[in-house]
Amino acid sequence: MKEIIRVTRQYRFCAAHRLHTDALPDDVNRKVFGKCNNPNGHGHNYTVFVTVTGEPDAVTGEVTDIEALDRLVTGKIVERFDHRHLNHDPAFRQLVTTGENLARVIWDELVNAVPAGRLDKVGLRETRDNYFEYRDTPPS
Numbered sequence: 001m002k003e004i005i006r007v008t009r010q011y012r013f014c015a016a017h018r019l020h021t022d023a024l025p026d027d028v029n030r031k032v033f034g035k036c037n038n039p040n041g042h043g044h045n046y047t048v049f050v051t052v053t054g055e056p057d058a059v060t061g062e063v064t065d066i067e068a069l070d071r072l073v074t075g076k077i078v079e080r081f082d083h084r085h086l087n088h089d090p091a092f093r094q095l096v097t098t099g100e101n102l103a104r105v106i107w108d109e110l111v112n113a114v115p116a117g118r119l120d121k122v123g124l125r126e127t128r129d130n131y132f133e134y135r136d137t138p139p140s
């Protein structure tokens, strides 16, 4: 019988953003995004939850290489976004910097780079009350 385990690591970064889209007039942006549309932006202390799934290695008992995962996420996500303005990141040229989109951008960066196991889920805590989750549904 195959034993599948999920391993989750947390990472943190602080970043600024402004919820705004050029596809809508300014008054509609203000209505849709409220205070998050403030032209000066605002910041969050983000927590990213990276979940890797797989069968534990028969010898090490591990699903993935945590140190390699840490190097990957630190390099591709934390150092890229920490103390930056998300609206200035190339990934958000055509995307609003919502938690939904940020979770998907993080997923896209990691999905083909996880050291061992398979990326199962990216969770993103934006505020005390906002949590976003992205996972790909494999074709059935």
Ligand SMILES: [Zn+2]
Pocket: 017, 036, 042, 043, 044
């Ligand atoms: Zn915000």
